[in-house]
Amino acid sequence: MPQVTMQVNGRSVSGEVEARTLLVQFLREHLELTGTHVGCDTTQCGCCTVHVDGVGIKSCTMLALACEGANITTIEGLAKGDVLHPMQSAFSEHHGLQCGFCTPGMIMSAIDMVNRKGHALDETTVRKELEGNICRCTGYHNIVKAVQAGAAAMKGA
Amino acid sequence: MAATTKTTGIGAALRRKEDLRLITGRGEFTDDFREAGQLYIYFLRSPHAHARIIKIDATEALALPGVKSVLTGKELLADGIKPLPHHVWALHPADIAMPNVDGSETFMAPHHAIAVDKARHVGEIVAMVVATSVALAKDAAELIHVEYDILPSVTNTWDTVKQDAAVVWDENGSNVCGDVETGSREDTNAAFAKAAHVARIETWVQRVTGVPMEPRAALAVFDEGTGRVTLTAGSGGSVRLKYDLAHMLGMKSEDVRIIMKDVGGNFGTRGMIYAEFCLVGWAARRLKTPVKWTAERSESFQSDYQARDLAVTAELALDKDGKFLAMRGSNIGNAGAHTSNFSPLQKGVEIMTSIYNIPTACFRARPVVSNTLPTRPYRSAGRPEVMFVMERLIDIAAREFGFDRVELRRKNLLHKEDLPFKNPFGMIYDNGDYHAVMEQVLELGDWTGFEARRAEAKARGKLRGIGVANYVDTATGVPRERAEITVRPDGQVDVIIGTISQGQGHETSFAQLATEFLHVPEDKVNIITGDTDVVKVGGGTHSGRGMRLASIVIWKASNEIIAKGKRIAALMAKADPAQVTFEKGHFHAAGQSLSLFDVARAASERNDLPDDLRAPLYAMSDETVNEAAFPYGAHVCEVEIDPALGTVEIARYSTVDDVGRAVNPMIIHGQTHGGIAQGVGQALMEEIVYDRQSGQLMTGSFMDYTMPRADNFPFFDAGFAEIPCTTHPLGIRPAGEGGTTPALGVTMNAVVDALRDFGVTHMDMPATPEKVWRAIHRKA
Numbered sequence: 001m002p003q004v005t006m007q008v009n010g011r012s013v014s015g016e017v018e019a020r021t022l023l024v025q026f027l028r029e030h031l032e033l034t035g036t037h038v039g040c041d042t043t044q045c046g047c048c049t050v051h052v053d054g055v056g057i058k059s060c061t062m063l064a065l066a067c068e069g070a071n072i073t074t075i076e077g078l079a080k081g082d083v084l085h086p087m088q089s090a091f092s093e094h095h096g097l098q099c100g101f102c103t104p105g106m107i108m109s110a111i112d113m114v115n116r117k118g119h120a121l122d123e124t125t126v127r128k129e130l131e132g133n134i135c136r137c138t139g140y141h142n143i144v145k146a147v148q149a150g151a152a153a154m155k156g157a
Numbered sequence: 158m159a160a161t162t163k164t165t166g167i168g169a170a171l172r173r174k175e176d177l178r179l180i181t182g183r184g185e186f187t188d189d190f191r192e193a194g195q196l197y198i199y200f201l202r203s204p205h206a207h208a209r210i211i212k213i214d215a216t217e218a219l220a221l222p223g224v225k226s227v228l229t230g231k232e233l234l235a236d237g238i239k240p241l242p243h244h245v246w247a248l249h250p251a252d253i254a255m256p257n258v259d260g261s262e263t264f265m266a267p268h269h270a271i272a273v274d275k276a277r278h279v280g281e282i283v284a285m286v287v288a289t290s291v292a293l294a295k296d297a298a299e300l301i302h303v304e305y306d307i308l309p310s311v312t313n314t315w316d317t318v319k320q321d322a323a324v325v326w327d328e329n330g331s332n333v334c335g336d337v338e339t340g341s342r343e344d345t346n347a348a349f350a351k352a353a354h355v356a357r358i359e360t361w362v363q364r365v366t367g368v369p370m371e372p373r374a375a376l377a378v379f380d381e382g383t384g385r386v387t388l389t390a391g392s393g394g395s396v397r398l399k400y401d402l403a404h405m406l407g408m409k410s411e412d413v414r415i416i417m418k419d420v421g422g423n424f425g426t427r428g429m430i431y432a433e434f435c436l437v438g439w440a441a442r443r444l445k446t447p448v449k450w451t452a453e454r455s456e457s458f459q460s461d462y463q464a465r466d467l468a469v470t471a472e473l474a475l476d477k478d479g480k481f482l483a484m485r486g487s488n489i490g491n492a493g494a495h496t497s498n499f500s501p502l503q504k505g506v507e508i509m510t511s512i513y514n515i516p517t518a519c520f521r522a523r524p525v526v527s528n529t530l531p532t533r534p535y536r537s538a539g540r541p542e543v544m545f546v547m548e549r550l551i552d553i554a555a556r557e558f559g560f561d562r563v564e565l566r567r568k569n570l571l572h573k574e575d576l577p578f579k580n581p582f583g584m585i586y587d588n589g590d591y592h593a594v595m596e597q598v599l600e601l602g603d604w605t606g607f608e609a610r611r612a613e614a615k616a617r618g619k620l621r622g623i624g625v626a627n628y629v630d631t632a633t634g635v636p637r638e639r640a641e642i643t644v645r646p647d648g649q650v651d652v653i654i655g656t657i658s659q660g661q662g663h664e665t666s667f668a669q670l671a672t673e674f675l676h677v678p679e680d681k682v683n684i685i686t687g688d689t690d691v692v693k694v695g696g697g698t699h700s701g702r703g704m705r706l707a708s709i710v711i712w713k714a715s716n717e718i719i720a721k722g723k724r725i726a727a728l729m730a731k732a733d734p735a736q737v738t739f740e741k742g743h744f745h746a747a748g749q750s751l752s753l754f755d756v757a758r759a760a761s762e763r764n765d766l767p768d769d770l771r772a773p774l775y776a777m778s779d780e781t782v783n784e785a786a787f788p789y790g791a792h793v794c795e796v797e798i799d800p801a802l803g804t805v806e807i808a809r810y811s812t813v814d815d816v817g818r819a820v821n822p823m824i825i826h827g828q829t830h831g832g833i834a835q836g837v838g839q840a841l842m843e844e845i846v847y848d849r850q851s852g853q854l855m856t857g858s859f860m861d862y863t864m865p866r867a868d869n870f871p872f873f874d875a876g877f878a879e880i881p882c883t884t885h886p887l888g889i890r891p892a893g894e895g896g897t898t899p900a901l902g903v904t905m906n907a908v909v910d911a912l913r914d915f916g917v918t919h920m921d922m923p924a925t926p927e928k929v930w931r932a933i934h935r936k937a
Contacts, residue, residue, distance in 0.1 A: 020292070034189035035182015037421075039370045040454035044859035047370065075182035084180070092176040095827050099660030100179030101186060101370040101421030123872070130867035134859070136370050136422050137660045139834035139896075140867040142827060 006067045008033070009077030017064045023057075024048045026064035027074060035075040035104050039134070046133030049105040049112070050074045056112030058132070075104035078111075086157045087111050090150030091143075098137035109133050110147040111154070119155040121148050166673035167887075170823035173665040174679065175658070178419075185418035187374035190389050192447035195376065196225055198437060199294035200450070201284040201301055202459060203276030206310035206528040206852020207323060210272060210303065213284060218297040223289040226444060227301065228436075230273035230283075238439055239405045240267035241430060245334075245492075245524070247500040247700075249633035251785035253507040253583055255337045255499070255522065263524070264334040266326045268495040268531070270405070270432035270439075275308070277325055277494035278528050279847075279854045280459025285436050287448060310528035310852030314361060314468040314491040317525040325494060325526040332525045334496055339506055340485075340519035340581045348483035348517050352474035356554035360921055362542040362901070364466035364491070364845040365838070366458065367535045368864065369659070371421020373461065374451040375434050377441035385412045386438045391420035393428035394697020396655055397635070399689040401430040406438055413438075417687040423659035424835065425534040426461050428699050429498070433460065458857045462498075463845055464535030466491040467505065467542045471520075473550045479560045481569045484510055484550075484581075487521040488543075493531035499524035501532070504631055504700075505539030507582045511547045512591050512629045512789055513569040518581035528852045530845075534699060536835050537894035540630050541901045545922075548626040548902030552909065553918060562906075563599065563625060570595065570627065577883075584631060586787045588883040594813050595627055595791040601874050602793030602811035610795070610808075620798040620933075621808065622911025625791065626903035632786040632891045634700030637779070639693070640710035642671070642718055644774040646758035650675060650682045652711060655695010656703050657686040661828065661893065663703065666821045670708055674715030675753060676742035694779060701891025704820060705786055708889050710778040717776035722756045725770055729759050786882055788890040790814035792833075794903040798911045803930025805841055805908055811874040817882035817890030825892045829875045832896020838865040840904035842923050863923075 005014035008031060015030045027033045027050070038060055039047035048059045051073040078085040087107050090096070097103040113121065113129045121129075126147045127140070135143060163169040178184050215227035245263060246255050257263065271282045284301055288294035309323040316322050317332040325332055349355065375390040386406065392398045395415040403413040420427070433450055440448045452460065471486030486509075490502030506522045555562040571578055573590045580586065599605075607623045614621035641653040652671055658664065668682035686692055696702060719739045726744035727734035729751060737746040744751045751759075753774075761772030795809040812829055819825050842863035846855040856862040875896075881888025901922065908924045909917055917932050 018292075028188075033182070034186075035184070037186070037371070038188075039372065040859050042454065042858045042860050044864075045370065045454070075180075079181055088180040091180050092172055095173065095823050097176060097179055098662065098827060098831060099370065099422045100175070100184050100419060103179050104182050107180065124868075127868040127870075134370065134864050134866065136368050136424070136835070136864075137831045138827060139830035139832070139865075139873065140870055141830040141873055144867060144872070 002065060004064050004068055006069060007071045009074060019065060021064045022060055023062040023064050023067055024059035027059060033074050033076050037101055037104060039102065044134065045102065046109055047102050047105040049108040051108060051112065054115065056109050075107060086153035087150035090146040090153060094142050094146035094149055096138065096143045096146030102133060102135045106133050106135065106143060110150055113147065114151045114154050119151045121151045165679065166669055167818065167820050169669060169821065171665055171669060171679060171821055173662050174668065175662065175664045186371050186421055187376065187389055187391050188451045190376050192376060192378055195447040195449045196287050196289060196444065197291045197294050198440060198448055198450040199286045199291060199298050200282045200433065201286065201298040203272065203279060203281045203283050205276055205305055205307050206279050206312065207308040208276050208305035209308060210274065210276060210283065211306055212304040214302040215284065217300040218286065221293065221297050223293045224286065224297045226287040228285045228440065230269060230271040233269060233271045234273060236439065237407050238270060238435065239407065240269050241432065242401050242404050243268060243497045245496055245499040246503055247633060249636055250783045251633050252503060253339060255335065255503050258336050258338050264329045265496040266328060268497060270435045278530050279852065280530060281494065282432055285440065287440050287444060312527050312529045312847035312852045313849050314466055314489055314525065317491065317527045318489060325528055332527060334524045334526060337522040338519065339522065341517055342519040344517040345483045345485045345519040349474045349485065352482050353477035354475040354554065354558045356473045356550050356557060358546060358550050358553060358919060359470045360546065362465050362467040362469065362545060363922055364463055365843045366461055366463045366845055367424040367426030369422025369424060369426055372452040372454055372457050373431065373433065375437040376447065376449045377437045378447045379441040379445055381445055385414060386442055387414040387416060388434060388438050389416040390434050391417055391427060391659065393423050393699055394695060395657055395687055395689050395692060396695045397697055398430055402435060402438055405435040406442065415689045417657055420657065420659040423698060424536045425538060425699060427659065429462065429533055455858045458862065459530065459854055462533040463493065463530045464532050465542060465839065466532055469546050471546050471550060473554055475554055475558065479565050479568050481513055481515045484515050484518040485520065489523045489525055491527050491529065491532060492524050493527060493529045495531045496526065497531040498533040501534055501539035505543040507584050508540065508580065508629055508631055509543050509582065510580050511544060512571050512586065512627055514571050514575060515581060529847055536832060536897045537630060540898050541836060544626065544628045544899050545902040545905065548899065548906060549919060552906050556918060563604065566595065566627065586629065589789055589815050589880055591627065591789060594815055594878050597876065597878065598791040598793050598811050598813040599625065601813060601876055602795065602809060604793060614797055620800055620911040621795065622907045623793065623795045624903045624906025624910055625793050626899040626906060627791045628899035629787050629789040630701065630894055630898050632701030632705060632788060634702040635696030636783055637694065637781045638696055638706035638710050639777065639779040640707065640714045641777045642714045642775065644718060644753055644757040646754060646761055648681060648754050650677050651685055652682060653685045653692055654707055655692050656697055656707055659698060661698065661703060662824045666704060666824055667707055667711060669820055670711045671715060674712055675718060677753060701786060701788060701894055705885060705889060705891050706782055708887050709782060710780050712887060713778035713780065714776040717778065718774060721770055721774060721776065722753060725756045725759055725766065726751050728766065784884045786884055786890055788815060788892065788895055790895050792899045792903040794907040796907040796911055798929060800933050803926035803933065805924055805929060807837060807870055809871060809874065812896065813876045813878055814892060814895035815878040815880050815890060816892040817885065818879055818888040819877060820889065825877060826875045828893045829896040830873055832894060833873055833900050834865045834870060836897040836900020837904050840901050840922050840924060842925065844923050
């Protein structure tokens with residue numbers, strides 16, 4: 001089986017994978033980083049969103065082998081020790097999660113949104129940019145509030 | 158609206174204790190668990206809606222290296238695996254009974270975990286493959302040859318009762334499993350005979366699916382030494398799953414253990430044991446190896462219990478002044494291929510008249526089967542459907558007979574002096590102020606300012622509409638709940654409770670209850686759920702029972718802790734127990750102040766205590782609550798339609814739900830927001846579609862089942878009222894379903910109002926852009 005090597009959350013990892021192994025399978029099953037979730041099989045729900053070389057990617061739609069040499073950040077890699085990433089704090093502060101299953105993908109997408117769109121995100125922008133992330137619990141109300149607050153907080157961080 | 162500044166206990170908008178692990182990727186959902194040497198399951202499912210299974214040949218599949226087993230209905234029966242233990246009707250004493258008019262029994266048929274003779278819906282399990290990897294199990298499933306004799310099928314609810322409909326269960330001779338009449342036919346017909354006006358509706362409240370974001374999964378381990386099966390899986394509750402799994406596997410309940418950590422949503426969809434859970438347990442026991450199964454989303458669409466699907470014809474009689482006189486009609490509830498759950502039909506029909514003063518009513522209710530997935534309760538089961546019917550009927554009547562929509566509601570809404578009120582079906586509404594709540598939401602939604610907004614939208618070429626809807630919600634469910642509280646000398650309070658959260662935030666809100674009663678900070682309270690070796694009794698989350706029942710048992714157990722504590726404190730201080738007080742977490746006795754934990758330590762260290770006070774400082778409350786609760790409220794929805802595209806935008810959405818007493822306002826608002834989205838989702842976009850000819854499931858993924866997304870909504874104006882519930886000792890009303898219950902009706906009332914100039918008086922859900930566009934351009 002082919003070998004793949006990448007940086008995940010600042011750590012160099014490698015493993016033997018089948019050619020068909022998806023990045024999310026590599027993360028969850030080989031590295032046991034189970035914070036990245038799988039909520040669908042059609043790249044619709046965004047639960048599996050991670051950052052590949054700083055860009056938000058749905059890890060169910062990328063092969064592990066395509067990440068050779070890449071720098072991956074998952075939800076587990078956001079906090080610095082006990083210090084949460086501002087977007088993580090914002091989701092808790094604004095009750096932007098209920099069951100928490102879509103949350104890792106939401107947070108990773110939200111950070112990617114800030115990276116692309118800046119810190120002053122209006123409601124319409126946030127709602128449109130979240131098109132690729134599905135939540136069934138919150139009605140999105142508090143997620144939008146959390147993303148706006150998290151975006152602003154990231155400016156100071 | 159409650160403006161609270163409390164920071165602890167009941168009423169505090171406390172941030173959630175469960176969040177930290179969930180925002181850092183350390184949640185423990187079922188698929189996150191693994192066992193050394195685990196095998197993987199893949200289920201081969203019927204591609205046909207209705208087919209006799211002639212032959213299954215798994216020879217080639219079994220020849221693949223790594224394939225450990227292929228099991229079918231034949232082995233299932235040989236091993237004595239029992240059918241799913243469905244209870245079709247809700248048995249709570251407050252819900253109405255559903256006897257057949259002709260005295261016959263409700264038809265029920267065995268629901269086997271694997272189809273044994275016929276497949277009765279697309280997605281029904283035909284064979285189970287166990288292999289060393291998921292990919293291999295899938296490859297093997299493709300090598301299983303199943304010979305089917307394809308039969309005619311029926312999926313559409315109206316079609317099921319037709320004379321020439323395909324029959325799902327030959328044993329019953331037709332698809333009608335029951336035929337119930339409730340209310341008074343004679344009085345109702347008499348009232349209709351003198352009515353000045355009669356409003357009519359015929360509608361189908363379409364089928365949807367719950368879509369909890371975590372796909373179902375299960376991991377089973379069989380311990381050969383003890384003979385026990387341990388199943389890790391997410392469900393509506395752990396205790397019932399334990400008993401149901403033990404029943405199906407023919408095991409003693411103590412030989413089954415359920416582990417349930419984080420559960421990614423429920424909404425009723427997870428409320429009952431699934432075939433897959435039993436099969437995973439059976440495979441582990443049979444192969445003596447851990448086995449795991451995780452659904453893919455497309456598999457969820459063809460295996461999760463689906464929901465709603467009610468065909469209704471209804472009439473509302475009014476006198477010349479608009480006073481409601483009577484209501485009558487017929488409800489057909491499509492249960493799907495198996496006689497699994499008819500309670501949405503029951504829980505709907507019993508409150509068909511909602512909170513209006515309608516003296517008499519009569520409804521026929523028929524549960525039917527069809528070649529579709531089984532249905533079961535989903536977010537406020539049965540009630541959103543009938544509230545939709547009632548609220549649409551009122552708007553239809555207002556329009557047709559020239560009444561103002563709001564005035565018509567004001568004229569007929571029950572007054573607080575009318576309560577408690579026995580509705581025409583026998584349900585007794587507790588208390589509340591229906592008028593005040595409706596007026597509150599009309600103000601929140603600026604009803605009186607609407608026409609200016611409509612005109613402003615019109616100037617922009619948009620069609621703006623507004624709707625209002627009232628609702629009531631019968632909260633019953635499993636009546637028994639238990640809490641066990643232990644005060645530990647190390648400064649922690651453990652609360653074992655039989656109802657597990659699937660996102661509702663119990664670790665926080667239940668802890669707030671213990672904080673309120675025992676004056677211990679929330680971060681010292683540990684809510685323990687989700688392991689049936691620890692949790693022995695509990696009903697799970699459904700029918701607004703989580704907080705309603707947990708609060709009672711946590712309160713009673715806390716009171717017992719305090720009573721015991723006073724006696725211990727009295728011994729410690731050599732005081733009269735009657736003189737001991739408990740304030741701010743301390744017992745005050747003969748000038749001494751002893752903390753709850755001082756007392757707990759004494760209970761474990763002293764040897765002079767009577768037996769019932771010896772360590773640990775523990776109390777249990779086990780209660781059966783046979784009274785229903787009737788949460789109610791009112792919503793206002795405002796939509797804006799783009800006539801060129803037919804798209805419906807929710808412009809404003811306001812709610813006032815009477816929660817009796819808000820334990821955590823932040824969590825309550827969150828529940829309301831999510832509930833609204835599920836209701837609006839049904840009104841505007843969601844629909845499970847079966848091909849009417851072939852019975853094929855056409856909505857099998859997120860590509861073709863429209864899920865509500867962030868850009869479908871505005872920020873909601875969610876308020877609530879706190880009029881203490883008179884049938885709950887702490888005044889608490891359920892708050893989890895109010896967001897959804899009136900949302901279907903209020904959204905469609907707004908859509909129809911926006912389309913009033915196009916001759917539209919009613920539209921069946923969902924109001925998709927295509928349907929709306931056609932409605933506009935047919936007349937234009």
